[in-house]
Every structure is written in C-alpha cells, then in structure tokens.
Amino acid sequence: MRIEVEIRKTLRADGREFHLDVAFTCEDDISVVFGPSGSGKSVTLKALAGLERPDGGRIAVDGRVLFDSRNGINLAARERGVGYLFQDYALFPHLTVEQNVSFALLHWWQRRPTADMRRRVTDLLEIFELTGLERSYPAQLSGGQRQRVALARALIQKPAILLLDEPFAALDPLLRIRMRQELLNTQWLFKVPMLVITHDPQDVAALAETVIVLRKGRVDRALDLKGAPYRDPLGAPVRGAIRKLLLETYGEGVSGEGTEAMPGAN
Amino acid sequence: MHFPQEVLIPLLLTLKVAGWATLFASVAGVGAAYLLARRRFPGRDVIDAAMTLPLVLPPTVLGYYLIVVVGRRGLFGAWLEETFGITLIFTWQGAVIASTIVAFPLVYKAAVTALEGVERQYEQAARVLGKAEWTVFLRVTLPLAWRGILGGAMLGFARAMGEFGATLMVAGNLPGRTQTLSIAIYDAVEAGRDNVANFLVIVTSVVCIAILVGSGRLLRPRYTT
Numbered sequence: 001m002r003i004e005v006e007i008r009k010t011l012r013a014d015g016r017e018f019h020l021d022v023a024f025t026c027e028d029d030i031s032v033v034f035g036p037s038g039s040g041k042s043v044t045l046k047a048l049a050g051l052e053r054p055d056g057g058r059i060a061v062d063g064r065v066l067f068d069s070r071n072g073i074n075l076a077a078r079e080r081g082v083g084y085l086f087q088d089y090a091l092f093p094h095l096t097v098e099q100n101v102s103f104a105l106l107h108w109w110q111r112r113p114t115a116d117m118r119r120r121v122t123d124l125l126e127i128f129e130l131t132g133l134e135r136s137y138p139a140q141l142s143g144g145q146r147q148r149v150a151l152a153r154a155l156i157q158k159p160a161i162l163l164l165d166e167p168f169a170a171l172d173p174l175l176r177i178r179m180r181q182e183l184l185n186t187q188w189l190f191k192v193p194m195l196v197i198t199h200d201p202q203d204v205a206a207l208a209e210t211v212i213v214l215r216k217g218r219v220d221r222a223l224d225l226k227g228a229p230y231r232d233p234l235g236a237p238v239r240g241a242i243r244k245l246l247l248e249t250y251g252e253g254v255s256g257e258g259t260e261a262m263p264g265a266n
Numbered sequence: 267m268h269f270p271q272e273v274l275i276p277l278l279l280t281l282k283v284a285g286w287a288t289l290f291a292s293v294a295g296v297g298a299a300y301l302l303a304r305r306r307f308p309g310r311d312v313i314d315a316a317m318t319l320p321l322v323l324p325p326t327v328l329g330y331y332l333i334v335v336v337g338r339r340g341l342f343g344a345w346l347e348e349t350f351g352i353t354l355i356f357t358w359q360g361a362v363i364a365s366t367i368v369a370f371p372l373v374y375k376a377a378v379t380a381l382e383g384v385e386r387q388y389e390q391a392a393r394v395l396g397k398a399e400w401t402v403f404l405r406v407t408l409p410l411a412w413r414g415i416l417g418g419a420m421l422g423f424a425r426a427m428g429e430f431g432a433t434l435m436v437a438g439n440l441p442g443r444t445q446t447l448s449i450a451i452y453d454a455v456e457a458g459r460d461n462v463a464n465f466l467v468i469v470t471s472v473v474c475i476a477i478l479v480g481s482g483r484l485l486r487p488r489y490t491t
Contacts, residue, residue, distance in 0.1 A: 049394055050393075050394075051390050051393070051394070076393070077390070077393040077394050078395075078396045078398060080394075082394065084390075084391070084394040086390075086391060088387075090385075090387040090390070090391040092388055092410075093388075093410070094410055103392070103395055103397075103405075104395040104396055106405075107401075108397075108404055108405065153395070154395075157396060
C-alpha cells in the first residue's frame, strides 16, 4: 500500500493566511502524521478523504488517483473508498449501534439492515466486543465503546486505507493506553493500512512505523521507526527517545500529556 | 342551529385547507431552508428576507399579490385558465394557496434553525461512508433536524387554520365551498348569530389546543446528542 500526497492550499481566517504545502509518501501499515496544533495535519487528512479540496496537487492511494489538479481529477468523498475515524467519532446520534455499523451497507430507502447485512454486523460487533449493545444509542456508550463502534462502522466496507483524526484525544489517559493497543490489534486483524494524525508524541512512540512531522504547513522531517518495532524490547528505548525528541523540539502546541502513566517512557 | 352545516362543514374544510397548505409549505420551506443553510451564494440575505416577507406583510397585501398572480386576469391565472381551464379564484384550492403562503415563513424559519443546528461532521461521516447527497439528507440531516422542522410545521398548521385576510380576498366567502372556520366566525358575528359564533370559536380553540398538545407529545426527545 502506497499513499502519495502532494497538496497545496491557502487558508484564510480572521485576516490571517496559512499556506499548506506538504508532500510525502508512505508505504507502511501505520504511518503517523505528527504536528503541533495549527501545523496543517487536519486539513491534510481531510484532503485525503475528499472533505476538503486542495488548491492544487495530487493524491493517490495504491496507484489510484483520488485528486489531481493538473488532470482535473477530484473524486467525491463517497467515491474514494477510504475509511475515516473522526476525532469525536461522529456516530449518528439518532441511530443504534447496529444501524450505525450497517450504515454504509444500507440503500437510501432502507431503514434497517437485511438479515444478510445483520450477519456481517454481528460478526464485526463480536470482534470489537460490542455484542449485546446492538440496540444501544451512541449516547449510552462509554468512550472506548464509541471508538470501537466507529472503527466497526468504518471497516465494514473494507476501505483501502483507514484515516484516523486524533483517535485518542477524546479519551482519558488510562483508556488511551488500552485503545492504542486495541488499534494495533485491529490493524493486525484487518490488515488495513492506517494513517493517523496526532499532536501527542506518545501516539508516535506507540504506533508509528513511519512518522511525518509537520510544522507550519510543511513537512519538517520524516523518520522511519521500523528498526524499532513496538513489540521488541529493544525498540522501547528508541521509541522513548523519539518521543522525547518530538516533545522537546515541538514543545509548543504539542500534547504534554504524553508523560502520563507510561512506565519507562522517559 | 344546524350542527353539520354550520360547524362540521367549515371545520372539515378548514382542516383540509390547512392540511394541504402545511404539506406544501413544509416541502417548499425545508427545500428552501436547506439551500440557504448549506450553500453560500451572493444575494443570500435578500432571498432570506424575501422568504420571511409573508410573516410581516398585511394579509390584504398578500391577498392582492395573489390576485395579481393567480387571478382570472392574473399573470399565471390567465395562462392556467386558457391552457387547462382551471380557475383558482373563489375555490378551496385558492384558499390552500393563500394559506400555504402565510404558513411558509414559519416552517422555513424553523427549518433553517434546525438544519443549521445539525453538525456538519455527521454529514461528512455519511459521505465518507459512500453515501450520495440525497441519502445524506434523507438519512442523516433530516432525521437530526426533524424535531425543529416538525415544530415549525405545527406553527404553520395553526397559522393556516387561522388564516383570514388573504383567504377572504382570494377564495371569498362561499358557505360550504370556501368558507373556513375563521371566515364563518366573522360571518356569524356580522349576521348577529352569536350562538353560532360562540360555538365556532370554542371548536376552533379546542382543535388548536388538541393539535399543540398532541404534537408536543410527538416532539419528546428520543435520544440525546
């Protein structure tokens, strides 16, 4: 899986201008785009999903061109075949867990899933340990359960790539550690390539095979962390060092909560 | 007092007129509100003001406009009569048009507020899940804005039920054909038939209270966001 991104966009707000000009390529199972708030990582992710239109550039996933300003290609979000995990999950509040997860499968005239769809949903809910919550509404779920529902909803369509927008920002610190592990398991189980954006160095240390660091709308550096695998004890010190480096270099606007309850991380 | 003739006929006619008017005003109001709430284009504020105009204009002015447009010699009315042989003036369909116009701003305003209150993120989530705009609207935007829209439609219905001025000018006061409750009340008071007027007033009030209470129950929240 190869993700090629090369985009330019000028954003204006409150009389200030922000120029985004990023280019990177990643081929790993989990790539992390790291950057302090206001570095342009959110716009980059939205551009990949087709929720934001760049002024120019090119985006391709596995050779399939999603956006190319020179050739006038700009696939609509619905045609891109990407999964997207919103920061606060954006679960439909008026639909049950089952209806949320089956949403992508339903036609416009269908309110409820057919027996066939229901089987797929049931299997998926079992994998995400959500069995028994089929009829619950999002407001009745815990933070961790909400994230699992959002993952199930995004993965039911078997997307070519899963984009995750600050996936752990909405969770409390202890749950964050657990959900990072769950995300790694999900990646392993579904073999779906993931692109995560975050401002938390701990996410980089815990998840990244490649990290692309954005600063002020540009790629500041890209680091390959494959030499320091997460499950390998030898990887841990390297990852700890990377985390420290990111925290020190990009201290302003970066999550300081990275120091929380993470034994041996420093 | 002949009960069916004097009460039931205007009551049923009023419900029929207000029902159709609410339906038309709701479809048009939600459509217009969706464009205004979701699209940015020049002259948006002028169109918004024009949509709200029937709320502030005197009903007689609206009635006059309607006669100019759908009257027998009107811009649209003359064409309608020549081509299809249809006359709207002095018919209950004419009353529906008048009531639709006065009910429209109430549904429209409520729908704009309700649609603007729907977080874009839910719509974006639906798009990323492969849904076309029509499905996004029908399955996400509309259900999330439903309560506000229904509230506006209720007000629109109540307004259409009480519509008097424009209806009188366009549809006239033909007992059994275009004489709605509010016109029948006026007619009864003018003719000094106080017992009929009393009864009609009570019936109108009871029907309106019943509608408001009933729809208030329908509007209880089912979920929280």
